[in-house]
Amino acid sequence: MAYHEENRGQFHFSPRRGWMNDPNAPLCYRGVYHLYFQHAPNSLVWDTMHWGHATSTDLVHWQEQPIALDPSIHPGELWSGGGVVDLGNHSGLKVGDHDPIIVYSGTNGVSIFYSLDGGFTFAPYDGGRKVVTPAGTSRDPKVFWDPVSEHWGMVVWSDAGGNGVDFFTSSDLLHWTFASRFAADWLFECPNLIRMPLDGDYHWILHSASGEYYVGDWDGTAFRSDWTVPQKINQTETFAGAGYYAALNFSNLDGDRIVSIAWQGENRGSTWMGNASFPVDLKLRRTADGIRVVSTPVPEIESLRQNTWRWKNLTLDADAARQLLSEIQVDTYELEATVDVRDMQRFQLNGVPLQPQDGKVKVRLLVDRDQLDVFGNDGEVYQSYNVKSGDLELFTDGLLRIDALTIHELASIWVSER
Structure with a gap:
């Protein structure tokens, strides 16, 4: 084990x-x-x-x-x-x-x-x-x-x-x-x-x-x-x-x-x-x-995708954001989001400036328990961390507008090792 x-x-x-x-x-x-x-x-x-x-x-x-x-x-x-x-x-x-x-x-x-x-x-x-x-x-x-x-x-x-x-x-x-x-x-x-x-x-x-x-x-x-x-x-x-x-x-x-x-x-x-x-x-x-x-x-990561959740055209306040993912219990997953940021004068992804494209930014996360990889705008931002993982939650301080949000649960590559 x-x-x-x-x-x-x-x-x-x-x-x-x-x-x-x-x-x-x-x-x-x-x-x-x-x-x-x-x-x-x-x-x-x-x-x-x-x-x-x-x-x-x-x-x-x-x-x-x-x-x-x-x-x-x-x-x-x-x-x-x-x-x-x-x-x-x-x-x-x-x-x-x-x-x-x-x-x-x-x-x-x-x-x-x-x-x-x-x-x-x-x-x-x-x-x-x-x-x-x-x-x-x-x-x-x-x-x-x-x-x-x-x-x-x-x-x-x-x-x-x-x-x-x-x-x-x-x-x-x-x-x-x-x-x-x-x-x-x-x-x-x-x-x-x-x-x-x-x-x-x-x-x-x-x-x-x-x-x-x-x-x-x-x-x-x-x-x-x-x-x-x-x-x-x-x-x-x-x-x-x-x-x-x-x-x-x-x-x-x-x-x-x-x-x-x-x-x-x-x-x-x-x-x-x-x-x-x-x-x-x-x-x-x-x-x-x-x-x-x-x-x-x-792209070979697609072979690990199993359960998938999708949302489109969301406008969320703090309570709605917190509730959106509350029923999803995963610790290895891929998240893709296109976020409307037209109301923001500038945008940063984990402290790194990211230029919006047509008023939107793309964010992609690979969450693997205590490993985290972050991607912005198809790779213009790339960050890798070892972190202490927790439950999947979504937070916002104001109104959050999301064009599309997808979460793929990812299978373990160690299945044969059980």
């Missing part, structure tokens, strides 16, 4: 036992999504790091697998990192039917581990020798493919001269050449560079563990941006152990789809500590303030 403790998320992944932090090397291979993660299997606090492992066929239902990287077997400090599927056998490591899955980890230097069985077991490349060693303190390598230069790139955080990242390039995923450095005060830990489409063109997004990001360009060796102030993917207070940190996107997805998942670190139970955020689709959108990253829950 470990998966049914009262505060355990029912559709946010968490390990059966032990400590969980950063997601590592999320990727898709032959229809299976692999999520690796920082894991201390026998502790409820940060301890000697392993790479835990879970798989899914729909980004929603997850099955925990045996540990993928174990410090008693795999050399080095197995801290955060990324991974790729080597579909073209650029590495020359392929033996048998499976394409090599290659992951990168290590502190103060990057080591390589590879799998030839579809991502379940890994061997160290060249005995775990560090293939690059940035100056200063360094960690968190992430590898990406650049289809223009037709080379692989690696981004690694280091503090040499202050916060920033070193970029390396490779043609075979094994031998790496230093290419450039990009420094910024906000660029701390778990860096990620993503190629994202917009209006028939592509931009590159460089973000840090906090979700702060610049929009810019990658020329095959260097990242450049004319931004001077970063924006945030998740508009909350983001730090190690907060409700959002260290997000990475899944590699090897079809087309231009970009799915991101982060660490939510503030929830715990009797046998486990920490969980993953619910996966979101990332896209670029032109807004009144410029190009921004927007986030929406992956």
Whole structure:
């Protein structure tokens, strides 16, 4: 019954036992999504790091697998990192039917581990020798493919001269050449560079563990941006152990789809500590303030919907609002509302300004016991929290006008674990 403790998320992944932090090397291979993660299997606090492992066929239902990287077997400090599927056998490591899955980890230097069985077991490349060693303190390598230069790139955080990242390039995923450095005060830990489409063109997004990001360009060796102030993917207070940190996107997805998942670190139970955020689709959108990253829950969440309640064209005072949902008893649900705010001079969603569209705002909530994800106007606002859950209630200080309100009760992904 470990998966049914009262505060355990029912559709946010968490390990059966032990400590969980950063997601590592999320990727898709032959229809299976692999999520690796920082894991201390026998502790409820940060301890000697392993790479835990879970798989899914729909980004929603997850099955925990045996540990993928174990410090008693795999050399080095197995801290955060990324991974790729080597579909073209650029590495020359392929033996048998499976394409090599290659992951990168290590502190103060990057080591390589590879799998030839579809991502379940890994061997160290060249005995775990560090293939690059940035100056200063360094960690968190992430590898990406650049289809223009037709080379692989690696981004690694280091503090040499202050916060920033070193970029390396490779043609075979094994031998790496230093290419450039990009420094910024906000660029701390778990860096990620993503190629994202917009209006028939592509931009590159460089973000840090906090979700702060610049929009810019990658020329095959260097990242450049004319931004001077970063924006945030998740508009909350983001730090190690907060409700959002260290997000990475899944590699090897079809087309231009970009799915991101982060660490939510503030929830715990009797046998486990920490969980993953619910996966979101990332896209670029032109807004009144410029190009921004927007986030929406992956549509696969629809597979969890069961009981549904719908209302339209509501005008509610405080008493009517309180009564509206009083008979609904759920603790895992999705709420969607379109609210008329024409009488308001300005609107904020949990302290974040949100621009009304035709006098209306859209709000979407994912409530999963003690996990909460908030979305505004189709992802222009995105916030993730670990909270203390309570009953479903609706409050208003004045008249509340709602064009549409829908609540879906969401099923548990742990049904098979009962």
